[in-house]
Amino acid sequence: MTRHLVLMLALLSGFAGASGSFFTLLQTWPGLGHAPIAVSPDGRLLALTRPAPRTPAYAPYDTRIEVRDTAKMQRLYRVPAANGDGKTLLFSPDSRTLWSAHTGTLDYDAWTGKLRDNREGSDGAGVSALAFAPDGQSYVLAGVNTVSQTWLVRVVVGRPRAFWPVTPPTARDGLKPNWTSALAFSPDGKRVASGSLGGGVILRSGVTGRPLRVLGDEPGKAPHRARLVGLLFLSPARLLSASADGQVRLWDAATGRALASLPCGERLGAVVRIPGGTRVVAATGRGLELLGTSGGRLRRLETVGGDYADVGVSAAGELWAITRGGTLSHWLPLRRE
Incomplete structure (x- = not known):
């Protein structure tokens, strides 16, 4: 049975699956x-x-x-x-x-x-993160050289590379705090968020890379205790950050104010936004966690058990996830908020 026929049957059956579930499991492939x-x-x-x-x-x-x-x-x-x-x-x-x-x-x-x-x-000793602008005509990559210095570069198709300024880390940011481990463009392309191994998050101009605001509840203190594994702009005014220790935070991107925080499963590996809504899926050591982000709040809606290492999503909202044991799974999320 082809994938498209499975999707059609799932739609006609009202997303048949576990009672009250937000996900329908379509198929798995071990190893x-x-x-x-x-x-x-x-x-x-x-x-x-x-x-x-x-x-x-x-x-x-x-x-x-x-x-x-x-x-x-x-x-x-x-x-x-x-x-x-x-x-x-x-x-x-x-x-x-x-x-x-x-x-x-x-x-x-x-x-x-x-x-x-x-x-x-x-590009130096390593490229630690890469993110595309919404129009797809440019991207930003983060590099680390052989003496652990980091830099950001904006690459526009057909033009010379533009090196961006990097904000020096504070002593409280932890081990190699200036290494950039996550990047994300806002939907309008006006801002870029960068997250570090030390748990810091910086909002930057999407054109010049100039730091606009360092996020955090206290000056000089990183908002996360572990490296950033994911940054998502849910809208031009809402930013979600996620760290490897399972902490997820929601921010007002215009003011830098923290709106909400939620602990998820440890060993959080990735976060994706389901298109067309306010829901986010996190791949964690205790499962795929569906999170609601509406109204400036964070709440856990459902957890599908398992030890997941990564998750991806298409523009149509289909989810693909892989466990640390190597099992790939294909999911169809319900489109309800």
Whole structure:
């Protein structure tokens, strides 16, 4: 049964599933790969990572990206991940390009796997985060050099790179606090949020990178106790931040005021927003957690048990998640608030 027929049957049956559930599980695939994963915005492609065939030089560290057509889950191609493990994996907003980043970046044609651009090694010792602007014509990447200094670069298609200023960390920010571990553009492209390994969050101009506001309840104190694993603009005025220790916080992006905080499962690996609403899904060590963010509040709506490492979502709202044990699952969320 094809994916599209399954979706149609789920719709006609009123999203049949567990009573009161916000999710419908469509299918699972044990041992298909591991995190990170990425879903193309159009929902037609899924990228995940797998160990490469063992070689004397790289085993067991060398990793390959495997891309599948979600309609039939057939493998289309395998390509190398950046620097052998590719910590960052994402599709461009138009679903045409697949990016892998760690030391430098690799840029592939999303459907054929043809390498378009190779900047491995040219961006310093590591690329720790990458985020596209809403129009898809530019992106920001965060790099770390060999002496643990971080920098941000805005790349516009067809133009020279623009290096952005970086706010020096405070002593309270923790270990390597200036390493940027998460980035996100606001829907209007006017702001960029950057999050660090030390738990800090900075709001910046989306054009110049100039820091506009350092978020936090107390001056000089980071708002999170662990590294940032996710930043989401729910609207131009609402920002959600999530850290590896499971803490999720909601902010007024205009004033920098903290609106709400909610502890989720430990080992939080990723957060995604379900398009067309105010709900967020977090992949945690105790399951997929559905969170409501309306009215400036955070509340847990449902938890689907499991040890999840990553989650991705298409523009249509279909969820793909992978456990730390390597089981991939496909979910259809209910469209109710």
